[in-house]
Structures are given as C-alpha cells and as structure tokens.
Amino acid sequence: MSEHAGRHCRPRRSTAEATAGRASRAGGRSDQETQPRRLALLLVALTLVATACTSSSESGSGDGGQQSAPKNCTTVDVASSPEKVELFTDLARRFNGSEAAKEGGCTFVRVLRKSSGEAMQLLADGWPDEATNGTRPVIWSPASSAWGAILNQKLSVAGRPAQAPASRPFMRTPLVIAMPRPMAEALGWPNTQIGYADILKLAQDPAGWGGKGHPEWGPFRLGKTNPNFSTSALSATIAQYYAATNKTRDLSAEDLARPEVDAFARAVEASVVHYGDITLTFMNNLYKNDQRGAGLTYASAVAVEEKSVIDYNTGNPDGITDPGEVPRKPRVPLVAIYPKEGTLFSDNPIIVLDSPWVTEPQKASARIFERYLQEPDNQRRVLEFGFRPGNTAVAVGPPIERANGVDPDQPQNVLGVPASPVLARVLELWAEQRKGARVMLVIDVSGSMGEKASDNGDTKLDLAKVAAVDALSQFKADDLVGLRIFSTGISKTAPTEYVDLVPIGPISSSRENIANRIRSLVPTQGTPLYTVAGASYTNLRDTYDDKRINAVVLLTDGKNEDPRNNDLDGLLGILRAGSEGQASQPVRIFPIAYGKDADLSVLRRIAEATNAAAYDASNPATIAKVFTNVVSNF
Amino acid sequence: MVAGSIAVRSRLDRNREDEADPVRVVCAIELGQVCDTLRRTSAQVTVEPANVTADRLGRSTAGAPEVDGWLVPAPWPQIVDGRRGRSGQPPLFPDISAPLARSPLALVLSRALVDRLSPRCGPVVGWKCLGDAAALAPPQAKPGHADPSTDAFGILLVGQAAAAYFGRAGDLSNFDLDDPGFDRWFRALERAAPSPPSGATRLNEMLGTNFATYDAVGTIEAEALPVLNAAATSDRVTLLYPSPMATADVVLAGAGGTTARRVRDVAGGDAVRRALAAAGWRVEGVTRTDDLQLPATSGLPSPGFLDAIRSRAEEVRR
Numbered sequence: 044m045s046e047h048a049g050r051h052c053r054p055r056r057s058t059a060e061a062t063a064g065r066a067s068r069a070g071g072r073s074d075q076e077t078q079p080r081r082l083a084l085l086l087v088a089l090t091l092v093a094t095a096c097t098s099s100s101e102s103g104s105g106d107g108g109q110q111s112a113p114k115n116c117t118t119v120d121v122a123s124s125p126e127k128v129e130l131f132t133d134l135a136r137r138f139n140g141s142e143a144a145k146e147g148g149c150t151f152v153r154v155l156r157k158s159s160g161e162a163m164q165l166l167a168d169g170w171p172d173e174a175t176n177g178t179r180p181v182i183w184s185p186a187s188s189a190w191g192a193i194l195n196q197k198l199s200v201a202g203r204p205a206q207a208p209a210s211r212p213f214m215r216t217p218l219v220i221a222m223p224r225p226m227a228e229a230l231g232w233p234n235t236q237i238g239y240a241d242i243l244k245l246a247q248d249p250a251g252w253g254g255k256g257h258p259e260w261g262p263f264r265l266g267k268t269n270p271n272f273s274t275s276a277l278s279a280t281i282a283q284y285y286a287a288t289n290k291t292r293d294l295s296a297e298d299l300a301r302p303e304v305d306a307f308a309r310a311v312e313a314s315v316v317h318y319g320d321i322t323l324t325f326m327n328n329l330y331k332n333d334q335r336g337a338g339l340t341y342a343s344a345v346a347v348e349e350k351s352v353i354d355y356n357t358g359n360p361d362g363i364t365d366p367g368e369v370p371r372k373p374r375v376p377l378v379a380i381y382p383k384e385g386t387l388f389s390d391n392p393i394i395v396l397d398s399p400w401v402t403e404p405q406k407a408s409a410r411i412f413e414r415y416l417q418e419p420d421n422q423r424r425v426l427e428f429g430f431r432p433g434n435t436a437v438a439v440g441p442p443i444e445r446a447n448g449v450d451p452d453q454p455q456n457v458l459g460v461p462a463s464p465v466l467a468r469v470l471e472l473w474a475e476q477r478k479g480a481r482v483m484l485v486i487d488v489s490g491s492m493g494e495k496a497s498d499n500g501d502t503k504l505d506l507a508k509v510a511a512v513d514a515l516s517q518f519k520a521d522d523l524v525g526l527r528i529f530s531t532g533i534s535k536t537a538p539t540e541y542v543d544l545v546p547i548g549p550i551s552s553s554r555e556n557i558a559n560r561i562r563s564l565v566p567t568q569g570t571p572l573y574t575v576a577g578a579s580y581t582n583l584r585d586t587y588d589d590k591r592i593n594a595v596v597l598l599t600d601g602k603n604e605d606p607r608n609n610d611l612d613g614l615l616g617i618l619r620a621g622s623e624g625q626a627s628q629p630v631r632i633f634p635i636a637y638g639k640d641a642d643l644s645v646l647r648r649i650a651e652a653t654n655a656a657a658y659d660a661s662n663p664a665t666i667a668k669v670f671t672n673v674v675s676n677f
Numbered sequence: 678m679v680a681g682s683i684a685v686r687s688r689l690d691r692n693r694e695d696e697a698d699p700v701r702v703v704c705a706i707e708l709g710q711v712c713d714t715l716r717r718t719s720a721q722v723t724v725e726p727a728n729v730t731a732d733r734l735g736r737s738t739a740g741a742p743e744v745d746g747w748l749v750p751a752p753w754p755q756i757v758d759g760r761r762g763r764s765g766q767p768p769l770f771p772d773i774s775a776p777l778a779r780s781p782l783a784l785v786l787s788r789a790l791v792d793r794l795s796p797r798c799g800p801v802v803g804w805k806c807l808g809d810a811a812a813l814a815p816p817q818a819k820p821g822h823a824d825p826s827t828d829a830f831g832i833l834l835v836g837q838a839a840a841a842y843f844g845r846a847g848d849l850s851n852f853d854l855d856d857p858g859f860d861r862w863f864r865a866l867e868r869a870a871p872s873p874p875s876g877a878t879r880l881n882e883m884l885g886t887n888f889a890t891y892d893a894v895g896t897i898e899a900e901a902l903p904v905l906n907a908a909a910t911s912d913r914v915t916l917l918y919p920s921p922m923a924t925a926d927v928v929l930a931g932a933g934g935t936t937a938r939r940v941r942d943v944a945g946g947d948a949v950r951r952a953l954a955a956a957g958w959r960v961e962g963v964t965r966t967d968d969l970q971l972p973a974t975s976g977l978p979s980p981g982f983l984d985a986i987r988s989r990a991e992e993v994r995r
Contacts, residue, residue, distance in 0.1 A: 209876030211876050211877055215885055217889075388889075390873075390874065433877075435881055435884035438909030439887065452887065457871065457886060457889045460874035
C-alpha cells in the first residue's frame, strides 16, 4: 500500500511482465496493453516516474501504468477491469493534473489492470503478494456490481466483514449475443425478437444450422468465456439459467438444483467452442476467420458486451488500434441481439473498498476521484469507447447506433442479478457443467529450460513444473488429460522428439501420476517445436472427441531447433486445413511463450491457425498466472 | 450594553460546552450532503441509514439515551418509539420538531408508459394503476421505488402507494394489509422489477438503462428535480405528484434533557436548513414557494402502519 510518498525508487517491471498472462492477439500483438494510446500513456507514466524519483518520492511498481505519487499526495490505487483500463488511465492522468486533485490536499490516482474475477479472488484472499499481483487497491472497478456481491459472499462465508459497499455505476454496457448478420437473419432478426431460449435451443439442436436451412454453416457454435474471470461469461451463465427456468428474476439455489436445469446447462455448454479468460480472443479469432472468408464456421454467436460489437464492426475487434493498423471493416458484420427475455448490464461500479488496508484519507480522496469521473465532460469520454454513460445528464449517442450493429433503444428489459449466495453457486455449478476437456500438456524440456530464472536459484523448468502441477487442480474430474515432453533426441526410438509420459485419460485417476511425472522432469537437448506441435495436433485430431474441447497446451521457451523439420508453412497449412470448414474437427493449440527467448511470433501463428490464443510468459515468474489463464480455456 | 455582554458571554459559554461535551447527533444517510454540513458543526455526528438507527434504538435497553438528536425523515422517530412502547421501553424522543424541510413524494414515469396505460387508467397514472398494470401477464409496467427495508424514503413511498390503493390514508390499519385484493396488488407492485445490483438510485437506474429496468419510479421531489433537470432524456419522462399527495418531512428528534437546546441550535439551525434547501428540499423562509399546495400534515398513513408495511414489503420481495 502506498498512501504517501516516502519509499525509495525501485526498478519498474518490464512491459512484458506487466502484460504477462493475457492471451495474445494472434496477429502479432501481445494484447490490449500494447496499443498506441497506451504506449503514449506509458511514456507519460515513465516520465512521471523519472520526475518523481528524482524528487525522492516513492517509486511505482505493479502493473502497467503504475507510477509514483508526488510528495505529500494521497495515492489512490484503482484496480480496473481490462476493457476500460485505457479509459481509466487516461481519466486518471487528466485528474492528476486537474484542480479537482487538489481538493482537500492532494490526490494522486494510479490504475492497475485486473480482470474482475481475478481481483475478486485476490480481495477475498486479502490481496497477497503485492510484488506479483500489484498494489492493493483503494478503488475496485470490476465490470459488474455482481462481482462485489460475490466478494462479500465469500467474505461472509469466511466470517469476515463485507468489503464492497453498493456503489454507483461509472458507465454501463449491456450483455448481448453477437451474431454474424446472416446468421441473425436466419433466426428472423430484425423482424423477430430473439431470446436466449431461441439461441440456446438452436445450440442444443443436433441438426445445427441445417435446421435453419443452412447446413453449410455446420453445427451451432457458441463462444463463451470463463465466468470465473469474465463478466460477460458470468452474465451469460446467469441468463442461461434464467432461460432454463423461464424466470427473469429471483433465480434461486433450488432452481439451480433441478435436474432439467442441470441438463439444460450441460447441453448449452456442450455447444461451446472453447472458453477463455477474455472475450477479445473470440473477437480476434472471428475477425481473422472473417478476413479469410471463413467467419461463419468459427463461432455462431458470442456472448459479449455491446461495446465489443461496435469495436468489431469498426474493424477493430479488440478495441485497440496498434501502430500502423488501419481499421478494416469485417466482410460480415456482427449484430447485437438484445434477448427478448431481458439481459444484464455491466455497470462498472466505482467501489471504494472497506478493506483493512484502506485508510479514511484514502477513502476521502477516492470519493473526490469518483465525483470527477461523474462529471459530464468525463462521461462523454466513455461514449468514445463504446460504453453508455453512468451520468444520466449525458445522452447515449454515436458510436452506439444502428449503423454499428447495436441499438441505443435496446434492451427493453433486464434480468435480476441473483442474490450473492446464488451467484456463488452459479460459479460452483459451472465448474461441473462446463464442456469437458481433452487436453495434451506438451512441455519443452530442452536444455535452455535449465537456465536460472529466479534469485533463489530456480530454473525455468522448476517454475514451470510448479505452475503445471498447480494448474492440474483446475481440471474437473472427468476431463481427459495427458502429458507429453519434448526435446531433440529425447527418445532412442521413433518418434525421437517427444515422449508420452502419461497417455490421455481421466484426470481423476491420473492427476497424481501426472503431477509426479512433471515434478521429475529434467532439461535435456534442443527444441523440435514444429514436429511436436504437428504431431500433437495430429494425434488429437485422429482421436477427436466431439463432446469435448480438444486442445494442446504447448509450453516452450525456445525456437524451433530441429534441422530435420524447419517447415513452418507446412505445419500451419496442416493446422489451418483441419480447423476450417463446417465439418472441421477443431483441435486448438494454446502455446505458452515461456522466457524471453521463446519464439512468440511463431507461437502466435500456430495459435491463430487453430483459432486459439498464444500466451506470453516472457517473465518466468508469471508462469503460474499464465497457466491459470490458459486452463481457463477449458 | 449589559444585555449585549450577557448574550456574548452566554454564547462563549455555550461554545466551550460544545467543545467539551459535544452533542451526539445521528444523521440519516439518506439526507446526503446535509449530513456533511452537520459534520462541520460542533456536534459528534454519526451518519447511517435510518433503518439501521431505528433497529438499534428500537431494541436499546440502555438507561441513558444513546443519542441526543436524530436528523431524519419523519416518521422514523415515531416508529422507534412505537417499537419501544410495544416492548415496554420508554420513548426516546419526547422532543420532535416541526418539519425543518419538506419534499412531496413524486412519480417519474416514462411518457411511453403513460401513453400505454392512459386508456386503462385515465390521464393520470398513479400507484393504483401501476400496481394493476404490473399484475397483468405479462406485466405492463415496471414500477420501482427505494427499498423500504433499507431506505428511509422507501416506507413513505409504499405507504403512499397503499393509501392510493385504498383511497384513504389516515385510518389505514395493519388489518388492511391482509386484504386479499391488496395482497395481490402489492405483491405485483413490489415484484414487478428486480432491485438494481449497484448502489444507483432507482431513478438513475431507470434513466441510465433507457427504461429497461424501470419505466416508473417513486421518489421524492428533492431527488427527482435535479436529476430530471439535467437528464439527457428528460423529454421522455414526466413527473407527477400522485394522489393522495404526501410529503417526506425532515425532522429533528431530540432526546430531551439538558442537551435539548444545544441539539436544536446545532442540528436544527440555519446551516442545516440552508443545506436542506440546497439539496432540493422545500424549506420555509429559505426556498421560494410555488403553486403546489402541500398537505398540512405528511398525508401518510400512521407510523405503525408504515412499520408494518415495511415488514410486508420485505416478505413479498423475498
């Protein structure tokens, strides 16, 4: 915690460290954090850090955008959900230079990016390890107030007082079902009102789009993120249960326990393409497929916030404009379906935390910042980012307009946010009802994995082993998991590049065996990346299970070092061929680029070819977090 | 000259007394920035929701009063004393002031809803009509109001709604709550729209969600007018004072005794009255009058009835 200046300067963590753990955009960018405006802000931040350090105030640490407070200022650290961190950082910078910041003394605001679910869990755990997780926040702004309710529920169960008081919305955006326009039209849009029940019924129909006269689109494929991380997924899961119960409010634990509700939920989850920690992965993959003319066979519908539809249709699927990127509209635009039963709003509350580390002066300063955010000028800024203003004095306007696939006059109804114990139960049940996974963990044991990666002497392989073993606990009992290791010449018999230590099987019976095998790994030779990627992909495709998410998690710290197989284009061709078309049997490869020598650009291309996402763990210390995010896809 | 000296001397003595032994005043959090004004006085101020204060004081068996004064909308002090009386405890507030400020209860309605309901209800859409429309399948209205369980104004609003249903206020009895027709109507009214998950007011929620959450919201004029005057969608709503007209009246309830005068000076003085006026309340002699004729009394059912309907609302919302 850093209420006042006075600590000594410490080195900033690298940008790579700050961005670690997020799914990378397959086209060559790391993620939301590497955008031009962000870079500009980072430069400003670095300048401020330098200035502040030379004037002997404390130094910032933590995540991107963290900086030092001027001397004698009260620092207000804000944990913001990712989709608005750019906006928040900009507003914080303006605030810090404004007269408002001088009210009652001096307030200095810093913004830390945290997904809503991750921040909720950190707060429930007392926000441990600030060096890794960032500074403990004074303000928490998750995407939805529902996260505050879940936090308070967890604290209540643990016999601790609530920390998230009911708070005002900063801005709003409704959950919508984004569909490629032709698909929406096949369901009767815009003349027919479409509901969750209609979409979920289609998701359960074995005939898929064939039942709607479009067999060429194949089965209905639902894009949905992991509700433990993502607000749109949490909202979509709640809506799904409402659809199963024919209710629009007061969802109860008894409702959730009904067998037909359980069956409905499982059937819907079965249509999911794969999960993930952020919706941007879906939007990026959809866009790339669209550019290749294959958009209609990747995902039929994705549960996202309204603003994501605007971003996509303006040719900016992740809402980020990188240097040199000229937004190009998709061939097939998305339309936002506002379910007729009602939907949920992400209300982006500004929660001034009642956490033990938050002082009264910090709370007072936080409220000054909150008032600043509500000023009409600042509320007009939220529109620029595709959100609806929280201050009712500011009218909803462009870009929220029909030309962008959204409707400012929708939604017409809302669904009730369930009581906090029910919300907690929704998350518990989802872990059981989600689509099963069939995953091959493929771990690089080449010589470079033996390099020292921490001050206490741990090697990269040591850290990866701990992270991989921990990640095993996130699989549900009936998931199928196997373990493969690779390095050149690792086996005397063919295939010589990899060895299956544990064949794919139910993790309920193999969890301990896999963990023991991982713990005993030692580094060996070079990196036959292409061979093992291709072979792992082919193995899973040949034994494809259409009831599960079929995937390869490929952890590697190097480049392809196999002179016998340097054919990247050949590999990508095989991967793409198997991933496109209505009859595809998608096997996703989720690479983890581990350490600074990993070939992130190649790994992104491999991920892209399978409509998956690459993860950046260039700082080995972040590997545990990265593994958690990777496993969130299942 | 001598009289002036005595007056100055008396004031100085009082200031010393205030510093040495500040009066303890509870301010209902629902009064917002008025409580901030009170904080800047010599009083020792506690700011909390009226229902929290009421629950604590209603149960208290302490010999000496725990507070010297309570700045709150009526009839919360009467509700507390009523609860205490039912459990054999002496009243806490023998000294309840005349209203320091008043604000008529209001309904903010979307014009689209008024257009939809007018053929059924006539040109004036009130609480009775809203409850009837909410009871239809599917519901034809999404009325909302502050939660009577947790908000000082919530009980006033449901009290006014009940008075609208029965067509009378003064003689409503707890027995009327068991009227089957009322029970159905009230259940529909209370369950028509889900509570917002955030800390936004119902009015902000209605406007901020483009009427998706609510299309009619009961509130007080002091909240409604500033919001509506600034709202980008003000042309899509209409404000009316439903019949029977009722008001929220801010009072200062004193525990009597030796601190009574100091409590009145600190918490019922000009600074607080000006703060109430600045917050949109009608304050005699401070705010300008208009044509709206306020009732001589609050126009609400009895405090006991309001306390009972608060419990009933909690039951039907569960």
